[in-house]
Amino acid sequence: MLGKSLPKIITALPGPKSKEVIDKRKTAIPGGVGCSAPCVIKRGEGAMFEDLDGNIFMDWVGGIGVLNIGYSHPEVVEAAKAQCEKYFHTSINVVHYPEYIELAGKLNELVPIEGPKKTMFINSGAEAVENAVKIARKYSKRPDIVVFTGAFHGRTLLTMTMTAKVKPYKFGMGPFAPGVHRCEFPYMYRRPAGMSEADAVQFYLNKLEDFFLEYTAPENVAAIVMEPVQGEGGFIIPPIEYIKGVREICNKYGILLIADEVQTGYCRTGKMFASEYWKEAGAAxxxxxxxxxxxxxxxxxxxxxxxxxxxxxxxxxxxxxxCGNPVSAAAALKVIEIMQRDKLADRANEIGKKCMERFNQWKEKYEMVGDVRGLGSMMAIELVKDKASKAPAKEEVNKIIAETAKNGLITMSSGVKGNSIRFLMPLVITDEQIDAGLDILQKAFDQHIK
Ligand SMILES: Cc1ncc(COP(=O)(O)O)c(C=O)c1O
Known part of the structure; x- marks a missing residue:
């Protein structure tokens, strides 16, 4: 059974059948839509997929955080099929349909915001962020928003503007949307040398207060938009004390706090939503x-x-x-039901614990493993040239990603400097598969870093 198998590479990569498709891709699809995996998928199950040439890969990227429940979960397939047989589409603006309304009700129960809630649906992460900002502006009657260094919020004009990294996400694509201001995110691994974590929290909060003196007045700010763990930015976890401070600043100035949970949501961080940690700390x-x-x-x-x-x-x-397509909504209701029933948030914590044990050993063993970090199973390893300089080791990250792929493990980089390897394995992964993946990773480290 593919879902329980281990990686097995039986051809040179890409195999001949995959190569044929990849060659066609080069002429059919613009190069700007990137992809580096040396294979073409035939079918997927759980955390595994088989390519056209019969190679079996383990996927620790999960379509960039989309496959927390794994490939082709049979119950989700059934739910989607059943909905397809009834109707694929009708717009919620034209005819009412129950799937949209039920899913909204479910999220109103689960999302860790205080008080009565309402939910709307759109199609992509970027659209969600765009709409969150539109709604915040409309409600507050204020024009500006504050985002952070290292942030990623999407590729539409507004969300590209909100995204931090210039190359490749923004270069040559301006002018950008007005009213977006950027403040420094608390990157604890790279805080000023010698500063304690507690002092650093205050240091970064002071920066946010000072920011209002030079960039925009707080009375102009509709919302502060934050990822509970920065995704593309390198899986950077802000201390909860910092979040509490941001919440206080928001309260003080009547600014709305937007949690962008596009990558952190749905059990990834050990909770259904990472902002449950915020709510527990009184900072919903x-x-x-x-x-x-x-x-x-x-x-x-x-x-x-x-x-x-x-x-x-x-x-x-x-x-x-x-927006809120009925087939997607029916699938989402089933996904959430399975996540709650199978306690995938707890499983995320177990996976995280198991991996972090090995990652911490690697931090001791390798000079180039600068930082290992994780919340639940949203984990990353940051590679540096050496521990003292912390100079980013992007080339080595790329070599390791290529090497693990050769051995059947798909991984991906992240970080503004591209020097972190991020892990977003499906939460239905088995312990045996985790061990196999960690062994492949360690072999690649032995080959490419000191
Ligand atoms: C935090 C965050 N926000 C927004 C987006 C944009 O989502 P999408 O690619 O679905 O537009 C992403 C995508 O990676 C993300 O990680």
Whole structure:
């Protein structure tokens, strides 16, 4: 059974059948839509997929955080099929349909925002962030938003503007949307040398207060938008004390706090949503976005907020033709049911614990493993030239990713400097598969770093 198997490479990569498709891709698809994996998928199950040439890979990227529930979960397949037989599409702006309404109700129960909530659906993470900002502006009647260094919020004009990294995400694609200001994110591994974590929290909070003196007045700011763990930025985890400080600043100035949970949501961090950690600390967000793993791979995304905030836009001011597609909504309801029933948030914590034990050993063993970090099973290893300089080791990261792929393990880089390896394995992965993946990774480290 593919879902329980281990990686097995039986051809040179890419194999001949994969190569034929990859060659066609080069002429059919623009190079700007990137991909580096040396294989073409034939079918996937759990954390594994088989390529056209019969090679078996383990996927620790999961379609970039989309496959928390694994490939082709049979119950989700059934739910989607059953919905397809009833109707693929009708717009929620034209005819009411129960799947949209039920899913909204479910998210209103689960999203860790205080008080009565409402939810709308769109199609992608970027659209969710765009709508969250539109709604925040409409509600607050303020024009500006604050985002962070290292942030990633999407590729549309507004969300590309909100995204930090210039190359490759923004270069040559301006001018950008107005009203977006960027403050420094608390990157604890790279905080000023000698500073304690507690002092660093205050240091970064002071930066946020000072920022209001030079960039925009807090009375102009509709929302501060934050990822609970920065995704593309390198899986950087802000201390909860920092979040509490941001919440206080938001309260002080009447600014809305938006948690962008596009990558952190749906059990990845050991909770259904990472901002549950915020809420437990008394720092719940006002608005939350989600996407990616919500429907196991079918396109749908969400914005949830306090009801009064969500009700700020008038009829027709939010929405869109495909938003909240019935097949995606039916799949999402099943995904959430399975996640709760099978306790995938707890499993994320177990996976995280198991991996972090090995990662911490590697931090001792290799001079070039600078930092290992994780929340639940949203984990990364940051490679540096040496521990003292912390100079980013991007080339080595690329070599390791190529090497693990050769041995059947798909991994991906992240970070503004591209020097972190991120892990987003499906949460249905078995212990045996985790061990096999860690062994492949260690072999690649032995070959390519000191
Ligand atoms: C935190 C975050 N926000 C927004 C997005 C954009 O999502 P999408 O690619 O679905 O537009 C991403 C995608 O990686 C993300 O990680």
């Amino acid at each position: 967000p006002d608005i939350m976005t989600s996407a990616k793993s919500i429907a196991g791979g079918l396109p749908i995304s969400s914005v949830t907020a306090k009801a009064e905030i969500m009700d700020a836009p008038g009829v027709g001011e939010i929405g869109g033709t495909y």
